[in-house]
Amino acid sequence: MRAAVRFGIIGCGMIAAHHARAIHALRGLAELVAVADRHADRAARLACEHGVAAYRSLEALLRHPGLDAVCICTPSGEHAAQAIAALEAGKHVVIEKPADVSLAAIDRIAAARRAPAQKITVISQHRFDRSTQLVREAVRxxxxxxxxxxxxxVRWWRPQSYYDARAWRGTWRWDGGGALMNQSIHTIDLLQWLMGPVVEVSAYSACLAHERIEVEDTAVAAVRFAGGALGIIAGTTAAYPGLTARLEIHGDHGSAIIDNDELIYFHSAVLSTGTPDEPINQAARLLGYAPAMPAASAGANPANLSTAHQEQLRDFVTAILEDREPLVTLEEGRKPVEIILAIYASARRGRPVRLPLEERAGA
Known part of the structure; x- marks a missing residue:
């Protein structure tokens, strides 16, 4: 029997707790052995909760005996430098979204990978939701x-205290953006994963309900996909009291709606039985149960995240053990960042922006 993959976590804020619980749930496959944070009290709390070692720096964490992989849960603008350090130390790397705040930084991570056996994934946990998987299969x-x-x-709410609590939040350098880069990136990733590559965006953005932040709390974009379809992206942290994230996929033979990670509507003419009493909504047939109404979400409280991190980390660990690529590679994690950066560029320039963008490592 192969030994479990031994993980460390750098950055012990709110999202680190989700990584720690996900690793703990993968008993036999994964083991959390150490955590680190520049704030010793944060590292100590998480370490005590899970009975692991605590450090105050990434360098110290990387020296932990037998460490195999590192989860990077720090401010977004630090991701590339830390991922590169972990890769250079021979570790596998999990990067909490976004991979970093610029394409050049993400490309530097790719360049630091030593060999195909060294695995990198970027958190996009909702690709592993059953709802998403069913819609993906239907599209394909x-x-x-x-x-x-x-x-x-993404119609969420974050009070001013959310931004005031951490100096990096709402900054271009460390957060990379606002409602799109931080909160809406998962839904944008699913949109492009299901609809195909984005080739052009035209956008507006604004800060409408918050103070002392550099970035947008509201943005909208019209999108054109490579296959000819059109799209809409709307993201905000200024929709009180905080509603759900909603994804709609429409075609000329069917439609699917995912709301708060649940498949609440699905209909396909191809899958229709043609019987008079057949319900228009076929979601229950696909799921095997009646879809739930949207429940508590991260719309009002960022702590209300799903448990999908566990399934993504399961895929990552299996990729290490089987020496294959994970479902969400670094290149996949780059795609929603590029779309968001194109939206920011369009809003700033006041005109449509085409993709791919030209920003690359060394640019």
Whole structure:
């Protein structure tokens, strides 16, 4: 029997707790052995909760005996430098979203990878939700027909105290953006994963409900996909009291709606039985149970995250043990960042922006 993959976590804020619980749930496959944070009290709390070693720096963490992989849970603008340090130390790397705040930084991570056996993943946990997987399969099988319209809507609320609590939040350098880069990136990733590559965006952005932040709390964009379909992206942290993240995929033979990670609507003419009493909403048939109404979400409280981190880390550990690429590679993690950066550029320039962008390592 192969030994469990031994993980360390750098950055012991709120998201680190989700990584720690996900690792703990993968008994036999993964083991948390150490954590680190420049704030010793944060590292000590998380270490005490899980009975592991605590350090005050990434350098010290990387020297922990037998460490195999590192989860990077620090401010977004620190991700590349820390990922590169971990890769150079021979570790596998899990990067909490986004991979970093610039494409050049992400490309530097790719360049630091020593060999294919060294694995990198970027957290996009909702690709592993059953709802997403069902819609992905339906799209690939042609059950929705030709895709025509996609919509990603994140209608969340963050009080001013959320931004004031951490100096890095709401800054271009460390947060990389606002409602899109921090909160909406998962839904944007799912939109492009299901609808296909984005080739052009036209956008507006604004800060409408917060003070003392450099970035947007509201943004909208019209999107054109490579396959000819059109799309809408709307993200905000200024929708009180905080509603759900919603993803809609429409085609000329069917539609699917995922709200708060639940498949709440699905209909495909291809899968229709044609019987008079067949319900229009086929979601229950696909799921095997009646879809739930949206429950508590991260719309009002960022601590209300799903348990999907566990499934992504399971895939990552299996990729290490089987020497294959994880479902979400670094290149996949780069794609939503590029879309968001294109939206920011369009809003700043006041005109459409085409993708791919030209920013690369060394640019």
């Amino acid at each position: 099988a042609g059950h929705l027909g030709r895709l025509t319209l996609g919509a990603a809507q």
